[in-house]
Amino acid sequence: SQQGEEDPQALSIQEGENATMNCSYKTSINNLQWYRQNSGRGLVHLILIRSNEREKHSGRLRVTLDTSKKSSSLLITASRAADTASYFCATGSGNTGKLIFGQGTTLQVKP
């Protein structure tokens, strides 16, 4: 069953603007991860946030996690054309290492 659902499905912004993507999930998790995928390529891990964390930063990325609402957000600040890609959230639970991915948000950053 699908765990993560991203919102919006597509986002188009101008270079320099901030981009915010949201992810909702259904069951208990022990971590939530965000990945990026350039067209037709593999996914690249961006950031991991544990279930006992509320916010995490990495460069221009800021991730928040609200376990009471079962939701997370990814903020990309000062976006660049090179940030154009699809972004996926993935949830991990238990100890199997298995991740369940959402459908993704396609971000287009116009120069």
Place this chain on the structure above:
Amino acid sequence: ETGVTQTPRHLVMGMTNKKSLKCEQHLGHNAMYWYKQSAKKPLELMFVYSLEERVENNSVPSRFSPECPNSSHLFLHLHTLQPEDSALYLCASSQGVISLTSYNEQFFGPGTRLTVL
């Protein structure tokens, strides 16, 4: 480079052909995964191998047959596929189960774009 390689990058096959996809990881990981990515669909987990043992098979048709001869290599053998099996097939690896609170970042290969005619 993520440390995970996949070959071939592109594959076109007929419905009666037999082919294999190969994945190799150079990261010393213990777990490997096959995913299928079709247009407009979430990434679908197909198989999970941990310490060379298959630990998950997500109701994948038998025309897909995985093989994990060692912790560095993973194969996906294909036979009598259908056109709807055309997709991007992604391999990933992770450290695997190391504790009850494992947080497994997965490292993905570039994928094999499969087209079934």
